[in-house]
Amino acid sequence: MDGHVNIDRDDKVVAVEDSVNKGVKKKRRSQNQEDASGGQPPTQSIQPGAQNDGGVALDTNAAFSNDHVQENGPQGVVRRHQRGGGGAEQEPAGSAPPARRGTTQETRQSRHPPGEWEEVEEEEEELKYGAQHVIKLFIPVSLCMLVVVATVSSVTFYTEKGTYLLYTPFHEESQSIGDKVYDALRNALILLGVVVALTIVLIILYKKRCYKIIHGWLLMSSLLLLFIFTIIYMMELLRGYNLGMDWITVSICVWNFGVMGMVSIHWHGPLRLQQAYLIFIASLMSLMFIKYLPEYTLWMVLAVISIWDLVAVLSPKGPLRILVETAQERNEPIFPALIYSYTRMTQMLLEMEQWRAKLVHREKEIPQGGGMQKMDMWLEMEMLRLIPFHKNNARICLVNYYQLNIQPLKLDEITKIDAMEKDKILPERGVKLGLGDFIFYSVLVGKASSYGDWNTTIACFIAILIGLCLTLIMLAIFKKALPALPISITFGLIFYFSTSLLVVPFTEQLASEQVYI
Amino acid sequence: MTVAQFFGCALIAFGPPISMFALTIAKDPIRTIMLVASSFFWLLALLFSSILYTLSPSYRTPSSLELSSLSYFRNCLVSGLGFGMISGAFSLVNVLADMTGPGTIGMKGDPYNFFIASAVTSLAFIMLHVFWGILFVNAIHRRAYLQLAYVILCHMLASCITLINPLYSVTIPTVWILTILSGVLAFIVAGGSHRTIKAAIGGHPRVLQVTTSDGNTTATVNEG
Amino acid sequence: MCLAKLPNERKLTLCRKYYMAGFAFLPFMWAINAIWFLNEAFWAPPYPEQKQIRRYVIVSGVGALLWLVGLISWVVVFQQNRSVWGATADYMSFIIPKGVP
Numbered sequence: 140m141d142g143h144v145n146i147d148r149d150d151k152v153v154a155v156e157d158s159v160n161k162g163v164k165k166k167r168r169s170q171n172q173e174d175a176s177g178g179q180p181p182t183q184s185i186q187p188g189a190q191n192d193g194g195v196a197l198d199t200n201a202a203f204s205n206d207h208v209q210e211n212g213p214q215g216v217v218r219r220h221q222r223g224g225g226g227a228e229q230e231p232a233g234s235a236p237p238a239r240r241g242t243t244q245e246t247r248q249s250r251h252p253p254g255e256w257e258e259v260e261e262e263e264e265e266l267k268y269g270a271q272h273v274i275k276l277f278i279p280v281s282l283c284m285l286v287v288v289a290t291v292s293s294v295t296f297y298t299e300k301g302t303y304l305l306y307t308p309f310h311e312e313s314q315s316i317g318d319k320v321y322d323a324l325r326n327a328l329i330l331l332g333v334v335v336a337l338t339i340v341l342i343i344l345y346k347k348r349c350y351k352i353i354h355g356w357l358l359m360s361s362l363l364l365l366f367i368f369t370i371i372y373m374m375e376l377l378r379g380y381n382l383g384m385d386w387i388t389v390s391i392c393v394w395n396f397g398v399m400g401m402v403s404i405h406w407h408g409p410l411r412l413q414q415a416y417l418i419f420i421a422s423l424m425s426l427m428f429i430k431y432l433p434e435y436t437l438w439m440v441l442a443v444i445s446i447w448d449l450v451a452v453l454s455p456k457g458p459l460r461i462l463v464e465t466a467q468e469r470n471e472p473i474f475p476a477l478i479y480s481y482t483r484m485t486q487m488l489l490e491m492e493q494w495r496a497k498l499v500h501r502e503k504e505i506p507q508g509g510g511m512q513k514m515d516m517w518l519e520m521e522m523l524r525l526i527p528f529h530k531n532n533a534r535i536c537l538v539n540y541y542q543l544n545i546q547p548l549k550l551d552e553i554t555k556i557d558a559m560e561k562d563k564i565l566p567e568r569g570v571k572l573g574l575g576d577f578i579f580y581s582v583l584v585g586k587a588s589s590y591g592d593w594n595t596t597i598a599c600f601i602a603i604l605i606g607l608c609l610t611l612i613m614l615a616i617f618k619k620a621l622p623a624l625p626i627s628i629t630f631g632l633i634f635y636f637s638t639s640l641l642v643v644p645f646t647e648q649l650a651s652e653q654v655y656i
Numbered sequence: 657m658t659v660a661q662f663f664g665c666a667l668i669a670f671g672p673p674i675s676m677f678a679l680t681i682a683k684d685p686i687r688t689i690m691l692v693a694s695s696f697f698w699l700l701a702l703l704f705s706s707i708l709y710t711l712s713p714s715y716r717t718p719s720s721l722e723l724s725s726l727s728y729f730r731n732c733l734v735s736g737l738g739f740g741m742i743s744g745a746f747s748l749v750n751v752l753a754d755m756t757g758p759g760t761i762g763m764k765g766d767p768y769n770f771f772i773a774s775a776v777t778s779l780a781f782i783m784l785h786v787f788w789g790i791l792f793v794n795a796i797h798r799r800a801y802l803q804l805a806y807v808i809l810c811h812m813l814a815s816c817i818t819l820i821n822p823l824y825s826v827t828i829p830t831v832w833i834l835t836i837l838s839g840v841l842a843f844i845v846a847g848g849s850h851r852t853i854k855a856a857i858g859g860h861p862r863v864l865q866v867t868t869s870d871g872n873t874t875a876t877v878n879e880g
Numbered sequence: 881m882c883l884a885k886l887p888n889e890r891k892l893t894l895c896r897k898y899y900m901a902g903f904a905f906l907p908f909m910w911a912i913n914a915i916w917f918l919n920e921a922f923w924a925p926p927y928p929e930q931k932q933i934r935r936y937v938i939v940s941g942v943g944a945l946l947w948l949v950g951l952i953s954w955v956v957v958f959q960q961n962r963s964v965w966g967a968t969a970d971y972m973s974f975i976i977p978k979g980v981p
Contacts, residue, residue, distance in 0.1 A: 383976055408912070647750070
């Protein structure tokens with residue numbers, strides 16, 4: 140069957156679920172559970188080779204199913220969708236009918252082997268969840284780029300050349316392109332050397348547990364960005380729009396802005412505010428790069444940094460990899476000032492504590508012992524990782540130093556507490572993107588827009604988003620820390636050069652002749 | 657005039673697509689990603705055609721690289737919209753940027769209504785891309801080759817008619833007639849009928865329509 | 881960070897710290913405090929600390945508003961009188977707009 144005429148599928152889902160509300164869901168779940176217990180042997184429902192942690196996972200599952208999840212019963216809790224079974228192939232046909240689930244359960248059952256529905260549904264849900272993560276990264280990345288592009292195209296200060304960073308002694312003043320590229324290469328290598336050296340210093344400090352120094356460093360840099368760079372930004376913005384302003388107002392504004400930023404980044408503050416500050420810092424930083432790097436050097440730096448990112452994250456002795464692994468060993472979150480997340484790392488410990496308290500409390504209600512130990516083990520593991528989880532396997536954490544690494548950590552089945560509880564106790568957590576990635580993405584787009592051609596800007600924007608998307612897909616496949624720069628930046632660079640060299644003449648011609656394709 | 661014209665033209669061209677995006681797509685993350693992906697594919701197609709353009713001395717290479725996607729009409733709409741928005745953006749954004757800038761158009765005998773005509777035609781093409789997306793995927797899905805030919809011919813016709821462009825009195829009506837025709841076709845193909853319209857207007861937004869594979873039985877149930 | 885998940889005492893301390901910090905010429909902090917704790921102070925199910933939180937929220941909200949009004953009126957006064965004040969105003973200026981007297 141191909142139920143392809145399905146106009147407002149989602150609306151229908153909503154309608155059905157609205158009308159019967161949660162009742163349907165519960166019924167469905169229990170029914171599916173019957174399906175599973177009838178249709179498949181229980182052992183099959185737990186995939187034997189479920190990636191690592193398998194043993195523990197099974198145990199804890201048993202512990203959990205024993206006690207609190209009455210509603211679901213053992214099968215409901217541990218079931219895992221079978222991948223690669225026959226069900227997956229029929230997805231297009233299969234995933235439509237859930238719309239009609241409320242009313243046509245009987246017919247549905249007769250047409251399809253039992254158990255399949257749950258899988259398809261779960262798969263769809265998981266896909267949706269993953270997509271949500273992607274969107275949650277798309278939004279801040281786009282915002283950051285928007286700030287940079289808007290500033291670059293409205294304030295001339297950031298596109299004027301003349302002063303350059305200390306690290307780029309070669310100023311590309313010669314006429315021939317070969318010399319310029321040579322200069323750019325040398326500049327980029329010097330800059331890369333600085334980045335490598337700083338990264339190594341950071342790793343050494345981290346290994347030696349000199350947290351005070353690291354935090355001091357981070358504090359200083361955010362202080363610098365939030366005060367001095369903000370003043371510069373404000374000055375140029377005011378000058379760009381030719382607005383007069385007095386020192387009193389400016390100092391009050393900058394003081395308030397900066398202190399609030401420090402508080403919300405390094406201490407407690409509303410999450411939205413923290414995110415806004417991180418985005419702002421990233422865009423200030425990338426504006427600085429756009430202003431103070433010579434033209435060819437900037438492109439070269441982008442290429443070189445993304446290669447470095449690849450090396451630093453993936454090679455066995457790569458510094459970022461070491462950083463991430465050490466952080467995991469020590470059960471610590473990586474410094475909050477360097478990562479954009481849509482939830483707070485620092486808050487996690489507290490939440491874990493609460494969660495633990497709740498579980499212990501629950502444990503008391505259970506007559507038989509034995510569960511406690513397992514639960515403890517599980518909690519240990521969970522605390523050990525201090526890592527978000529979701530659903531079955533999308534436990535993803537991106538950690539990052541200057542570049543972006545994406546790192547999924549998975550504990551297997553364990554986390555299948557009933558959804559309600561999970562939503563209540565655990566915040567939604569997921570992919571985290573390093574600020575460095577924000578910076579370099581925005582540098583690329585901002586630089587593209589500084590030439591005044593919007594087509595290239597849009598092309599770069601789309602290319603970077605697609606690259607990010609691909610990175611996240613790879614993250615879901617490989618489940619290990621991944622660098623986020625290479626794919627996106629490569630796409631961005633390819634599209635920048637091809638668009639500005641090949642496409643723009645074409646589209647200019649088309650637009651001026653008003654020909655549409 | 658400049659700023660007002662900028663906003664006017666931008667809203668003419670991108671108002672309807674953006675509201676379509678906000679109403680149907682923005683809430684669903686998967687569709688948003690599909691939108692971005694489809695615009696990416698359009699970019700790739702454009703890249704190929706501009707390579708052709710650079711290689712060939714004549715600059716006319718009407719590209720009708722269409723891409724099929726999943727078999728749901730919403731999704732067709734999404735990818736069509738992605739195509740349309742990026743193509744509209746590419747054809748109009750630089751014109752829009754020029755609109756705000758210093759200077760004006762029409763000094764040397766160029767058409768005065770260049771900007772507004774561009775905006776209107778862009779809107780038509782965005783909508784056309786949406787409808788083509790729906791029709792094309794449906795054609796492939798059902799192996800209806802006539803529809804397929806219609807889409808390609810329509811694309812060719814609409815693009816070629818714009819070659820004679822300063823003659824707005826010919827091109828704009830033609831393009832809009834094609835748009836409306838394709839829109840009606842797409843609506844029919846996607847299973848729309850007077851009943852669904854009535855239901856949508858009459859405050860019963862939830863219409864459950866089930867068409868079986870042979871296409872004979874159509875049961876319409878109003879819930880609400 | 882999510883307020884709903886914090887224990888009540890911590891909410892109170894946090895709110896108080898924000899309130900205290902606001903006295904260091906930080907009206908923005910007051911504004912954030914007021915907005916952030918608004919829901920806790922007025923619409924959350926009642927708990928013992930709520931009364932104090934509510935007081936802090938109201939005071940910081942009013943303080944932030946006063947600051948905003950003061951700042952805006954200062955800017956208006958300055959912009960109106962900049963050319964009249966002559967050199968004094970130039971000393972006070974962060975940016976002097978070009979082409980405007």
